[in-house]
Amino acid sequence: MTEEKQYASFMERIRAGEKIEATDWMPIEYRKLLIKLIHMHAVSEIMGAYPEKEWVPRAPSLRRKLAIMAKVQDEMGHGQLLLRVVEDLSAPLGRTREELVSDIYHGKVKFHNVFHMEARTWADAGVIGWLVDGAAIINQASLLETSYGPYARVLKRICAEESFHMQHGENIILALAMGTDAQRQSLQTALDYWWESLLFFFGPQEVTPAAKQMMHYQIRLKTNEELRQKFLDKYVPRIQSLGLTIPDLSLRYDDSQKKWRYQAPDWHKFSQIVTQNKGPKSEERMLLRKKAHEDQQWVREAMRNHNISISSAL
Amino acid sequence: MNNINDLRYREVLIECLYQMADDKLLLGHRDSEWLGCCPDIEGDVAFSSIAQDEVGHATFYYQLLHQLGEDDPDRLAFGRDASKWRNCMLVERENDDWTYSITRHLFFDQFDQIRLQAMCTSSYEPLQHGVKKMIREEYYHLLHMKTWFKQLGRAGGVATQKLQQAIEKLWPDVNGMFSFAGIEEDLLRFELIQLTPTEMRVKWEAEMKALFQQANMSWPGEFPQLKHDGRKGEHSAALKTLLLTMGEVYQSEPSAKW
Numbered sequence: 001m002t003e004e005k006q007y008a009s010f011m012e013r014i015r016a017g018e019k020i021e022a023t024d025w026m027p028i029e030y031r032k033l034l035i036k037l038i039h040m041h042a043v044s045e046i047m048g049a050y051p052e053k054e055w056v057p058r059a060p061s062l063r064r065k066l067a068i069m070a071k072v073q074d075e076m077g078h079g080q081l082l083l084r085v086v087e088d089l090s091a092p093l094g095r096t097r098e099e100l101v102s103d104i105y106h107g108k109v110k111f112h113n114v115f116h117m118e119a120r121t122w123a124d125a126g127v128i129g130w131l132v133d134g135a136a137i138i139n140q141a142s143l144l145e146t147s148y149g150p151y152a153r154v155l156k157r158i159c160a161e162e163s164f165h166m167q168h169g170e171n172i173i174l175a176l177a178m179g180t181d182a183q184r185q186s187l188q189t190a191l192d193y194w195w196e197s198l199l200f201f202f203g204p205q206e207v208t209p210a211a212k213q214m215m216h217y218q219i220r221l222k223t224n225e226e227l228r229q230k231f232l233d234k235y236v237p238r239i240q241s242l243g244l245t246i247p248d249l250s251l252r253y254d255d256s257q258k259k260w261r262y263q264a265p266d267w268h269k270f271s272q273i274v275t276q277n278k279g280p281k282s283e284e285r286m287l288l289r290k291k292a293h294e295d296q297q298w299v300r301e302a303m304r305n306h307n308i309s310i311s312s313a314l
Numbered sequence: 315m316n317n318i319n320d321l322r323y324r325e326v327l328i329e330c331l332y333q334m335a336d337d338k339l340l341l342g343h344r345d346s347e348w349l350g351c352c353p354d355i356e357g358d359v360a361f362s363s364i365a366q367d368e369v370g371h372a373t374f375y376y377q378l379l380h381q382l383g384e385d386d387p388d389r390l391a392f393g394r395d396a397s398k399w400r401n402c403m404l405v406e407r408e409n410d411d412w413t414y415s416i417t418r419h420l421f422f423d424q425f426d427q428i429r430l431q432a433m434c435t436s437s438y439e440p441l442q443h444g445v446k447k448m449i450r451e452e453y454y455h456l457l458h459m460k461t462w463f464k465q466l467g468r469a470g471g472v473a474t475q476k477l478q479q480a481i482e483k484l485w486p487d488v489n490g491m492f493s494f495a496g497i498e499e500d501l502l503r504f505e506l507i508q509l510t511p512t513e514m515r516v517k518w519e520a521e522m523k524a525l526f527q528q529a530n531m532s533w534p535g536e537f538p539q540l541k542h543d544g545r546k547g548e549h550s551a552a553l554k555t556l557l558l559t560m561g562e563v564y565q566s567e568p569s570a571k572w
Contacts, residue, residue, distance in 0.1 A: 049350045056346050060563040060572035061388045062373045066366055069346050073362035080355040101355075122563045122572075172572075180570050292351045298476075299353035299412050302469035 014218050019149035022088045030217050033210065034148055035089050037219060042082030043104050044111040049075045050285040051119035051128055060122065067168050071129065074161045081154045088150065105290035107277055113270045114197050116279025123176055123183075123190035129169020131194060131235060135201045137162045138230050147218040177242045184243075191239065192247045199262065200270040202228040232260040317504075318438075326500040327438055328382055329400070330507075333494070333545055334429075335375030336401035339391055340553075341422060342368030343560060347409055360458065364419075367451050374444050381440070392564035396547075396554050400495070403544040404487040406553040413466055413473070414480040420459035421484060421522070425491045427452055428517050432509040441506075460525060467529025474530075481534060489537040492518075495545035 001009075006025050013020065020026055049072045056072060059065040087097055103109040114132050119125055140159050146152050176187040203224035207215075214220045236253075239246055248263045273279040277286060317323050345365035352358040376387035384390065399406075404422060409415045430449050436442040466477045492511040494501065501507045509517075526533050542548035564572065 046350075046355065053349045055563075056349055057343065057559050058562045060392065062369065062376070062391055064572060066369055066373070069349075069362060069366050069369065072349055073359060073366070076350070076355060076358045076362065080359060083355065175571055178571075180567055182567060183570055288350065292353070296353035296412060298472040299466075302466055302471075302473035 014147050018147075019152060020147055021149045029213065030219070031089055031092075033214055033217065033219055034151065035086055035093075036210070037214065038082055038089070038151055039086045039100060039103070039109050040111060042079050042086055042100075043109050044115060045075050045079035045082060047104065047111040047115045047285060047289070048132075049079075050288060051115060051117070051281070052125055054119050055122060055125035058122065064172070067171075068125070068129075071165050071168055074165065078154075078158050078161070081157070085150045085154055101289075101293050105286045105293070107286075110274050113200050113274050113279065114194075115285070116273045116277070116282045117194070117197055118280050120193070121186050121190060122172075123186040124193065126169055126172035126176060126187070127190040127194050129165055130173050131169070131191075131198055132201070133162055133165040133169055134235060135198055135231050137166060138227055138234070139202065142222045142227055143220055145218075145221055173242070177244070188244055191244050195247050196265045197270070198231070199228065200265040200267070202231065204267060204271075205264075229259050232262065236260070320504075322500060323504050324382065326497040326504065327441075327506060328379060328384065329495070329497050330501060331375050331379050331382075331441070332400040333402075335372050335379065335390070336399050337405050337422070337426075338368045338375065339372035340399075340401050340556065341405040341419070342366070342370075342372060343556065344405065344407075344409055344415070345419070348415065353412060364455050364458070367455065371448050371451075374448075378440055378444070388564065389568075392561040393568060394557075396549050396557055398547065399544070399549060399553060399557075400547070401544050401553075402487070402490040402493065403542060403550060404484065404490055406544065406550060406556065407487065408552050410480070410483070411476060413476040414483060416459055416462045416466065417477065417480045417484055419455070420463050420525075421488060422491065423452060423456040423459055424518055424521055425514070427456055428509070428514050428521075429507075432507045432514065435505075435508060437505040463525065464529045467526075467531045477529075477531065481531065485534050486538045486541075489515075489540050490544055493540065493543050493545045495543060 007027055010020075010026060010030075020030075052068060052072050052075075056065070056068050059068045083097060083100055086100055087095075090096075090100065100109075104111070114128070114135075119128060137159060140155055140162065144152060144155050144159065146155070173187065176183040203211075205225050207223055211220070211223070215223075236246065236251070250261065250263050252261050253259075254261050273282065277283065318327075342365045345361055345368060348358070348361045348365075350358065352361055372391070373387060376390050379385075379390065380387050385393075404418060407418065427449070430445050430452065433441060433445045434449070436445065463477075466473045468474075492515045494511055498511050502510065523533055542550070
């Protein structure tokens with residue numbers, strides 16, 4: 001079959017709603033777009049563990065300690081599952097896990113703006129669980145219909161786990177909202193700090209050429225703005241019902257347009273944070289990842305060179 | 315002989331539960347410090363799973379203590395002065411490198427398995443039930459740590475050198491696990507436990523000597539005498555720092571609900 005015919009029949013499958021599998025023929029553009037998207041997703045999960053890592057040792061009750069440990073473990077687990085998907089996609093291009101990880105601190109792969117930000121208080125850790133994970137679910141749920149089968153299957157599990165995270169975050173927030181004055185104040189301060197980042201999380205309003213291509217291949221099906229509107233639909237009433245003030249006086253629902261009007265985040269500032277790794281915590285967290293990876297290469301080497309079977313261990 | 319109304323019985327049971335709870339919470343806390351910092355992502359997921367088991371076990375013991383009239387579990391975990399902690403020193407030490415953390419865990423898990431098995435027929439039924447369940451989980455921790463230990467030992471080069479250093483650094487703390495701070499005879503008399511500390515150590519040595527051999531590591535010899543006994547509330551600066559971190563949010567408003 002000529003490449004042209006292969007491409008035509010590939011697009012036919014996409015249009016018919018079929019899932020593409022790792023071993024199927026696919027256009028190189030499709031492969032590269034998938035790698036870009038899923039690599040960033042994987043790395044965001046892994047880097048997403050760091051803001052909360054800072055609060056795992058400080059969780060204020062045994063129940064919270066167990067919950068936040070389990071939550072951050074899930075994030076690492078998602079990172080691992082997604083990396084496996086990217087590894088398969090990247091294998092024909094000669095890229096390995098080692099590079100996919102070192103790309104993080106070489107600045108070759110981006111991760112979500114929210115994970116460049118500081119987690120300054122326990123309330124921040126709660127808001128991350130509630131609203132950052134809430135935003136992530138909206139994003140990830142919209143990808144469940146993606147045309148790439150392995151990604152769709154991993155997303156199914158991720159979404160199920162993320163919904164627990166959101167409940168975990170919501171539970172922390174409720175305790176603070178119903179707590180002492182100081183607890184309520186720290187919650188409001190956390191919301192003020194995170195709001196702009198949360199709006200930016202969904203990306204620019206305009207549909208970029210890459211996003212357009214992803215929609216062409218049905219890798220993703222919704223625009224950034226559609227997802228941001230969904231987030232506002234879901235969370236504005238919830239935030240307000242807790243008696244919290246959203247730090248945007250212009251925020252309102254426009255009935256005629258059926259959409260939210262909001263004060264746009266500082267696009268320039270946040271895109272600098274994501275593309276140049278210029279957030280308040282970018283450098284520190286990338287250094288942690290670098291140390292974990294490079295300083296412990298000897299451990300991975302020891303494992304590779306001297307395989308022993310587990311059954312002989314006991 | 316289960317006589318919960320016997321004052322001395324209660325006293326040694328409570329003391330023993332503190333030893334077990336504190337061991338577990340600190341080890342789990344130390345494990346969780348590895349989050350995001352393990353040599354590979356798979357290792358991260360595994361260590362975190364183990365950390366959760368440990369903190370879960372600690373929570374179980376603190377609940378038993380609460381049922382026996384001790385303070386609320388959270389207050390025990392987050393509001394107690396270092397001198398009140400009854401853990402062995404081994405688990406409070408800072409993590410150091412991968413070989414240290416793995417070997418510390420291995421040493422402790424082997425001890426814990428022996429201690430748990432010696433409590434399978436404990437005269438205190440709530441403890442006996444919990445112990446049986448925990449043994450099933452601990453089996454996998456021990457398997458995990460033994461696998462790592464052997465592989466690091468056989469790898470040669472940097473890994474094995476570091477492993478050797480870790481063993482030497484840990485060795486003075488081994489004896490501390492087997493201290494029961496004076497309640498050991500009563501524990502036996504009340505049939506709360508079935509082995510003496512010496513019997514436990516003999517079992518531990520036999521298991522570990524076999525493993526050292528398989529890992530091509532040489533046995534460091536006698537255990538040094540204990541200088542400080544964590545089970546008697548004698549602790550290092552590392553514990554104080556850990557408790558300050560662990561209690562930071564809780565202590566900011568101890569009466570608040572979190």
